[in-house]
Amino acid sequence: MMVDGQAKFKGKPFQLPSLRSWIVYVSRELFEDMRKARDDSLSFREEVNEAVAIEYTIGKELADNPWHTSVIRKQMTQNLGAKFPEIYDEISQAFMDELEVADSGAWTPINAYNVILHVVCRASNRLFVGLPLCRDKEFTKISRDFTITVTRAGFLISCFPRFLKPLVARYVSAAPGATKAFGRFIIPVIEQRQKAEVELGDAWKDQKPFDFLQWMMDAANENQRDPKDLNKRMLGMNFAATHTSSMSFTHAFYWLAACPQHLPELRREVESAVETHGWTKEAVNNMFKIDSFIKESMRLTGLGASSMQRKCVRKIILSDGTQIPAGAHVAINAWSLHHDPQIYPNPFEFDPFRFSRKVEEGESVVKNAFTTASSEFLFWGGGSHVCAGRYFASQELKAMLAHIVMNYDVMMPTEGVRPTDMWFGSTCIPDPRATVLFRRRAM
Numbered sequence: 001m002m003v004d005g006q007a008k009f010k011g012k013p014f015q016l017p018s019l020r021s022w023i024v025y026v027s028r029e030l031f032e033d034m035r036k037a038r039d040d041s042l043s044f045r046e047e048v049n050e051a052v053a054i055e056y057t058i059g060k061e062l063a064d065n066p067w068h069t070s071v072i073r074k075q076m077t078q079n080l081g082a083k084f085p086e087i088y089d090e091i092s093q094a095f096m097d098e099l100e101v102a103d104s105g106a107w108t109p110i111n112a113y114n115v116i117l118h119v120v121c122r123a124s125n126r127l128f129v130g131l132p133l134c135r136d137k138e139f140t141k142i143s144r145d146f147t148i149t150v151t152r153a154g155f156l157i158s159c160f161p162r163f164l165k166p167l168v169a170r171y172v173s174a175a176p177g178a179t180k181a182f183g184r185f186i187i188p189v190i191e192q193r194q195k196a197e198v199e200l201g202d203a204w205k206d207q208k209p210f211d212f213l214q215w216m217m218d219a220a221n222e223n224q225r226d227p228k229d230l231n232k233r234m235l236g237m238n239f240a241a242t243h244t245s246s247m248s249f250t251h252a253f254y255w256l257a258a259c260p261q262h263l264p265e266l267r268r269e270v271e272s273a274v275e276t277h278g279w280t281k282e283a284v285n286n287m288f289k290i291d292s293f294i295k296e297s298m299r300l301t302g303l304g305a306s307s308m309q310r311k312c313v314r315k316i317i318l319s320d321g322t323q324i325p326a327g328a329h330v331a332i333n334a335w336s337l338h339h340d341p342q343i344y345p346n347p348f349e350f351d352p353f354r355f356s357r358k359v360e361e362g363e364s365v366v367k368n369a370f371t372t373a374s375s376e377f378l379f380w381g382g383g384s385h386v387c388a389g390r391y392f393a394s395q396e397l398k399a400m401l402a403h404i405v406m407n408y409d410v411m412m413p414t415e416g417v418r419p420t421d422m423w424f425g426s427t428c429i430p431d432p433r434a435t436v437l438f439r440r441r442a443m
C-alpha cells in the first residue's frame with residue numbers, strides 16, 4: 001500500500017490506516033522538516049507512549065523523564081571499545097551453548113531465530129549488568145519475553161479511550177508482573193552497590209563494576225537513585241535492545257544462509273581484520289564487507305517500512321504546504337525510499353557489497369557505514385531521537401556475523417530460498433520458525 005501510495009501521489013503526502021490510527025506518509029523531500037521538528041510539534045515521546053502505552057506497561061517515570069537515554073548516548077557509546085572483549089566473549093560462549101551443531105561435521109537443522117534471540121539477550125546484558133546475571137536462565141527469559149508482553153499489552157491498551165486505559169492495563173497487562181520479577185534480580189544488585197558506595201567511600205571508585213547499570217547509577221541525581229525506578233529503566237533498555245537486534249540480525253542471517261556463495265569473501269575480510277587487530281573493536285571497525293552485508297540486508301528487508309513516526313501535538317504546516325492537524329500521526333515512507341532506483345540502482349536485488357564497493361571506489365566510509373543515519377538510510381530513524389543504541393547494536397551484529405562466518409558453514413534447506421518475511425502492520429518480521437542448516441567449519 002505504501003508503494004502504491006508513493007506511485008499514485010507521486011511523492012506527495014498521503015494517508016493510510018494502520019492497526020491503531022491513520023498515518024500521514026511523507027517522502028524523502030520532507031526529511032529535513034521531520035528531522036528538525038521539535039517535540040512540541042511532532043512528538044516522538046507521544047508517539048511511543050501511545051504505541052506501547054508506556055505509562056501503563058513500562059512506567060510513567062520513563063515516559064516523563066527518559067534521562068537514561070543520555071547515558072546510552074554518552075557513557076555507553078564511549079566505552080564500547082573497552083567493553084568489546086567481554087561482549088565478544090559472551091557472543092562466542094552463547095553460540096557455543098545455544099547452537100547444538102553435530103561434532104561429526106554433518107549438517108544440522110536448527111531454528112536460527114531462537115538461538116539468535118538467546119545470543120543477543122546474553123550479549124546485551126553482559127554490557128548492561130555483566131556476569132553472572134547475563135547468563136541466568138530466569139533473568140534472561142524475563143528480558144526476552146518482556147518485549148512481547150509490552151507490545152501486546154500496549155497495543156490492546158492503545159485501542160481503548162483514555163478513561164478506560166488504567167482499567168484495561170490492570171486486567172490485561174502482564175508488564176507489572178514482569179517488572180517485579182525482573183526487580184527480584186536487579187534491585188538487590190543495585191542496593192548492594194549503593195551500600196558498598198557508602199561503606200567504601202573513595203575506595204569504591206576503584207572497585208565499582210564497569211557496566212551500564214553502574215554508569216546509570218553514577219549519572220543519577222539524588223531523586224533518581226530509587227532502585228525500583230532504576231529497575232524499570234534497565235527493563236526499558238532490554239525492551240529497546242533485545243528484539244530489535246535479534247530480528248534485524250535474523251534478517252541479515254537469512255540472506256547469508258540463502259546466499260552462502262558470499263561466505264568466502266566475508267571470511268577473508270574477517271580473517272585479515274582479526275589477524276591484524278585480534279578480536280577487538282578496531283577489527284570490527286575494519287570489517288567493511290560485514291558492515292555492508294548487514295546494511296544491505298536492512299535496506300532491502302529492514303524491520304520498519306515506516307520511519308521517524310511522530311504524533312503531531314499542535315497543528316503544523318510542512319515546507320511543501322501540507323497541513324498536519326494536532327492528533328495526526330506522521331512518518332516517512334522508508335520502504336519506498338530504501339527501494340528507490342534513483343538512490344539504489346537495482347533496488348530489489350540483494351547486492352551485499354553495495355556499500356563497501358562505494359568505499360573501495362573512494363566514497364566516504366562514514367557516508368556508507370551501517371551506523372550512519374541519513375535521508376537515504378532511515379533504518380535508525382533520524383533527528384534528535386535517532387536510535388541511541390545504534391553504535392552498540394551495530395558492533396554486536398557485526399561481531400555476531402563475523403563469528404558465524406569464521407566458525408560455521410550455513411545454508412537454507414532449499415538451496416538459495418530465503419524464508420518469506422511476515423508483516424505486522426508496517427513491521428517486517430523474519431520468519432521465527434524457519435530452519436537453517438549449520439555445519440562446523442573444517443579448520
Ligand code: HEM
Pocket residue numbers: 044066069072237240241242244245248303307308309379380381382383384385386387388389390392393
Ligand atoms: C538493530 C537494533 C535496533 C534498531 C533497528 C533500533 C531502531 C530504533 C529506531 C527506529 C528508533 C526511533 C528513532 C526515530 O524515530 O527517529 C530507536 C530509538 C531508540 N533506540 Fe534503538 N534500535 C536498535 C537497537 C537499540 C539498542 C541496542 C538500544 C540500547 C542499548 C537502543 C536504544 C534506543 C533508545 C533509547 C531510543 C530512543 C531515543 C530517544 O528517545 O531519543 N536501540 N531505535
